[in-house]
Amino acid sequence: MPRRTNPFKPTAGMNPPELIGRDMILDDFSEALANGVGAPDRLMRISGVRGVGKTVLLNALGDIARANGFVVVDVASNAGFCDRILHALTGRGEISSLTISPSILGMGLGSAELARPATQLGEAMLTASKRSGLLVTLDEIQDAPIDELRELGNEIQLLIRQGANVAFAFAGLPTAVDGVVGVDTLTFLQRARHVELTRLNDAEVEESLAETIRLGGSSAASGVPTLLADAASGYPFMVQLVGYYAWQSAARRKSDEIGTEDARRGISLARRNFDGMVIEPALRRLSPRQLEYLVAMAECEGDVVSSGEVAERMGLAARDVGSYRRRLLDAALIEQVGYGKAAFSIPYMRDYLREHRDELMSLA
Structure with a gap:
């Protein structure tokens, strides 16, 4: 019997054969491109925990835009992303350094430094938008330097005010996405369609x-x-x-x-x-105390655990564990479920922490 190709694609950012439960989002974006400049779903902010499909959704938006004749630039938001957008649009700019660094589920581009005038990025984006339309997607927003976010945001806002044929989508962990729209010079992104990716049906x-x-x-x-x-x-x-x-x-x-x-x-x-x-x-990214908090949380009964229960297991007052809890919420490893209560955001995290308790506590 000839060997059939495995249709499943469990690789970071790789498009699966089918996007489950995302049809309405894709339809809304496709209609926004067809409806022309000013359609609200041309601006999209996507949030969710790790592995929930943010990158895959950005890829799918890019596929739709390409099918509509748009120029599409997809970048990770670590240092140097403005220069990488410029280089993708112009093919010019001399790369003076390039590094590759590991990301959580694979390899990511570290940084690229190009020499350019401050206005060149906006000019390149405007040219692309006039030619056939432009979509920029920005992934892993939690890694973005704030000065580069301001620069890109300012350019996109100016293009929108000029009626340019542009679209912009960015994705990241929930607190990071919320933080971006709170930046003084980027408050226009509050009007972007907010897509929160949750677990599938x-x-x-x-x-x-x-x-x-x-x-x-x-x-x-x-x-x-x-x-x-x-x-x-x-x-x-x-x-x-x-x-x-x-x-x-x-x-x-x-x-x-x-x-x-x-x-x-x-x-x-x-x-x-x-x-x-x-x-x-x-888990490797956590401090010893944050790791101890998660282990204590895993040892509590029930899916939803109060901060007081965790503090008691750690032998601390509830007020003393608040900073650890906040950092774990920011990292999207736990999620708030009611006042002072939380649950694990990633499936099987509790099981892993219980199975490897002794090993993990030796590191804490």
């Missing part, structure tokens, strides 16, 4: 998994899509992981049907890889 995930398997040329045994959807926990990156490894298990058996054992094996491998690709890199 289990029924939609199940349907998508079954359809992706079918379109890939295989089939799923009864109950397999449900099993995989439950394990994915509504988390887009995990959807791709469980689908990928379940497919691989069946392929290695040279079977065109994904069976229950393939699904279970795939879920186990997906869990292991999810830990290594998402959870562990996120």
Whole structure:
């Protein structure tokens, strides 16, 4: 039997075969391009936790814009992004340095320094907008230097005031996206369409998994899509992981049907890889006290935990753990659920923290 290509794509930023639950967002953006200058959905701010599909959504917006003849520039927002936008638009500018640095789920461009006059970026953007329209997408906004955000924001605001054919979308962790629109010179972005990406609907995930398997040329045994959807926990990156490894298990058996054992094996491998690709890199960024807070939170009963419970387990007063809690909220590792209460933002985080408690506490 010829080997079928695995249709699932669990790689950071890689477009999956199907965007689950994002149809309305894409339709609104497509209509905004068709409706011309001034349509509100041409400005979009996208927020969500790691792995929830922010980069994938930016990619999909770019695909729509290209299909409409737009010039599209996609950049990560670490240092030097204004220069990278200019270089992409003009092909000019002498790169004096280029570094590659690791990001949470892969590799990201570090910085590029180009020599240019302060007004050259705006001129290049205006030229592109006149030619066929321009979309700029900016990812990982939490890494953006504030001076570069001001520069790009000022140029985009000026282009909008001039009636230029432009669109702009940026994405990042929730607190970072909120922070950008609060910058004095960028308050016009408060009018941008706010898209908060949350966990996917289990029924939609199940349907998508079954359809992706079918379109890939295989089939799923009864109950397999449900099993995989439950394990994915509504988390887009995990959807791709469980689908990928379940497919691989069946392929290695040279079977065109994904069976229950393939699904279970795939879920186990997906869990292991999810830990290594998402959870562990996120934990490595934390201070010892922040790590201790998360471990204490994981040891509490229930999905929603009060700050007081965590403080008690840490042997501290509630007022003394507030700063750790705030930083974890800012990093989108936990999310607020009512006054003084929080839950884990990333699936399987609690399980990982409990399983590796002793190892983690030795580092705290």
